Amino acid sequence: MTSSSEYEKFNTLSPFELKDQLIRLASGRAQRAMLDAGRGNPNFLATLPRQGFFQLGLFATAESELSFSYMAEGIGGFPRRDGIEARFNAFVADHKAEPGVAFLRRALSYVRDQLGLSAEGFLQEMTAGILGCDYPTPPRMLKYSEQVVRHYLLREMAGGTMPDATTDLFALEGGTAAISYIFASLRENGLIHPGDKAAIGMPVFTPYVEIPELRDYQLQEVPVYAAPEAGWQYPDSELDKLLDPAVKVFLVVNPSNPPSVKMNDAGLARIAEIVKTKRPDLIIVTDDVYGTFADDFRSLYSVCPQNTVLVYSFSKYFGSTGWRLGVVATHTQNVLDRALAALPEAEKQVLDKRYASLTPDVRGLKFIDRLVADSRSVALNHTAGLSTPQQVQMVLFALFALMDGRDAYKAALKNLLHRREIALYRDLGVPAPNDAGSTHYYTLIDLANVATQLYGTRFARWLMTRVDYQTILFRIAEETGVVLLPGIGFAARRPSARASLANLNEYQYAAIGAALRRMADDYYDRYKREKTTDTTGKNTP
Template identity: 60%
Template sequence: MGNVDYSKYAKLSPFELKDELIALAQSRTDRMMLNAGRGNPNFLATVPRRAFFQLGLFAATESEFSFSYMPEGLGGFPRPVALQSRFDQFILENRDKPGVVFLGKVISYVRDQLGLNPDEFLLEMVEGILGCNYPVPDRMLRVSETIIKEYVLREMGVQGLAKNSIDLFAVEGGTAAMAYIFNSLKENKIIEKGDRIAIGTPIFTPYLEIPKLNDYQLEEVFIEADPNLDWQYPESELRKLEDPSIKAFFLVNPSNPPSVKMSDEGLAILADIVKKRPDLIILTDDVYGTFADNFQSIFSICPDNTILVYSFSKYFGATGWRLGVIALSDNNILDKKIAALPKKAKQELEERYSSVTTDPSSMKFIDRMVADSRNVALNHTAGLSTPQQVQMVLFALFDMMDSRQAYRKAVKSVVRERNKTLYRHLGVDAPQDPNSVDYYTLINLEKISRTLYGEEFSTWIMNNKNPTELLFRVAAETGVVLLPGSGFGVMHPSARASLANLNEYQYAAIGDSLRKFADEKFKEYESLNKKKTAK
């Protein structure tokens, strides 16, 4: 470790650097490797999953009824006639099986609380879980979209916006949403090479990396959150958005990795900016919003300017399911920008989408994203797989039907207790902030070294220890894997620890290991000082 050149790792994404750190942490067999580098939760929602599998069994039986005269193993499409009565009988006969009672309540909730046709809902769910049809409509199944709209509007704190005034595109998680949005903004000439876009930092690393790619070549303007303001954006930073040369503002809210939601004051400032800049495009990635208390999305205050991305991956423990949505209002700025393009650009776009519709000029941006996601020519096979959409619906209904919010309270408690445990064993107070979500924590190396051993030691550490080197040494000497804050656009030396993917005793061990590491570095510092004094 002594003569390693750590500068060669500087350009690596923290998620690629993670593999190097893991290799070091696993280099010894006399300890457990503790990987707090990735935000994959180790908790998940079981009831909607049990319901999914039970619904699948019912659907398979329904399919077999259709071609019952044929050899075993061959089925047909489920029959709509009397489907509800057969489902009621299934519920009655299987009430002792976990997940089945929930399915019965789902029908009641959809009918009695959401006012939807239960027969249409059940048929969509049964066909969807069988995966026996292409997704139709390709953007999202009709009843499923209505239910997810209700869920998204509730969770994002949106009031006074009718469900029929927004559109959803069901996508393969938040990562697919990012890829589709960037691509369609480019294809529809809304952003072009050399354009300036603002990025709220710190942020999920791909938001920093994608604009630099040869595909886009965008100029980045950083809107920097201030650690001294509990990671809120200072007004002076937000006011940069008043510059008309900035086409768009991309941010994650609650943030990754500081893990705090934007304050009410920040939201009010942004709303004021949009009044002055009605042309400003905002992309808000709100995957952690469901972990926040009283969350309000930017989409709730600036719906016509905002592209909303929401993923089900973290809150429901469903990273492997790849479930997410993109939401746009009917009156969104993107459609207006396309309508205002020069004649030549419009003609090019009409030619691009002419195989999809006879009136390409009236095609919404969100539908263009659907087509672009399949290179336009394969638009007829676009859309998120129907079983994925069914699981998404069951997740959403599970949360909406939980009047006591038992699951929500449980997952919030899990990450917050882990946070307290890590800092308690590190020997410093855990950061206190009413806007904190605690899905991640940024361990401020400079501040913690100052708190533990004073200003002079902190200065010595910062002057003599490369932050990346510190992370490698922590991995090698303690087996703990953390990600560098610099990879997320953090301006001071820090490490990101996920509070979602290990158990509480393991966070205690991380705190102990980091404290031991700090103690050893302090001894090294004292030894050097003694040698200087002796001279």
């Protein structure tokens, strides 16, 4: 067994880099299966909108062949708008038994009959988009794609309480790209400066702690801690840190990662009150990727729309991490644009020069459009934008969810995740957490609480004082093949381990629980031996 001192060299690594070392240890024995609950890549995915995507590709290819059809070398042209709906209906009739075709027929009906959009205009955009035969135009997001995805986003994030026309979207390469672009544009436009304070809701996805500290930004971090004893909600005493005018940005993941709990109505109301009465200048950046797993979810964007930049990724809910699909949403009247208008004249002149190639009216250029330009170093703005096939798949995912009137897909996923959590804790021998508003996508295993529930407070105190809890994770990986990530890497203040409940099957989570129980039993045996012999000193795992 590897010694504790050999593990210590990994203590400064990000959990996602540390994971590779844990995987190496966990897979070190050929006769044992490795159970990697470290990364949150789901092992489930939405199949119907993918079937629709591939069937649409066949239709689009046939549309392309209508041009240059006299040539035998396999050359096609751009799809034609005139008559495209009739040709699509004929395609559907001829291929109605093929998987995904009925979904496409229903999708077109929803777009035309429920959203009131032009069927021919939508079909032409989707057909050309899936062929990838033209640059994304507009670069921020394709016209019909934005309208469909916006409708989906506001239904899921705001319960359909906001008019669609109040929101602008920028389609980009997932949530990670969104955060990177947002911070870069805030810096380039003088809305944050080195030394400014950035409040961060914690525990949190590790890179969100690391990014503000980078030399690029040099922000002072202000942790806003969720309280485990309060079901991972933010106490007023923590949210009141936002009252400090030196805090320029509040970055939060909602529902949280790793606690996986949505912000409750009281927390939303408290932040909205702070913004309305004391901090109308506060910029909020909320990553709501897990919102679609929560019951009756409401984003901060729904209560502080003018102060909030909403980030959403399709990756987890639709099982599409490899597609890199995300959007940034801003209100058409927002604090960012007001802050740009209030910049000193000298800074405005610098920005006039930066964006001069885009428009003669730089000062009228909205932050979200600057975001698009900055994502391609401004000079390459004309080739900015998410690839059009990616936007088409995004639209089909959105339509799939919009047409699911009974939320059957959502209910199935939530049930799947919850069963996995129950299996893990059942075989560990303690009750599963019962936090209100939990998505069950991750679980944060509180080591002290588990030790207390299994063998009492004295044993828990012994374990926490005799054993480096981070070292336990290495021992777990090496001896049982189970990969968990340290809670401290996500800014959790209590000794804990994060397990993703999305990427293994139910029996495997039961096996993880059983392996952790065996490890706990082993430590308890050591504890009893130490008490019996009345020896002292630090135990080494």
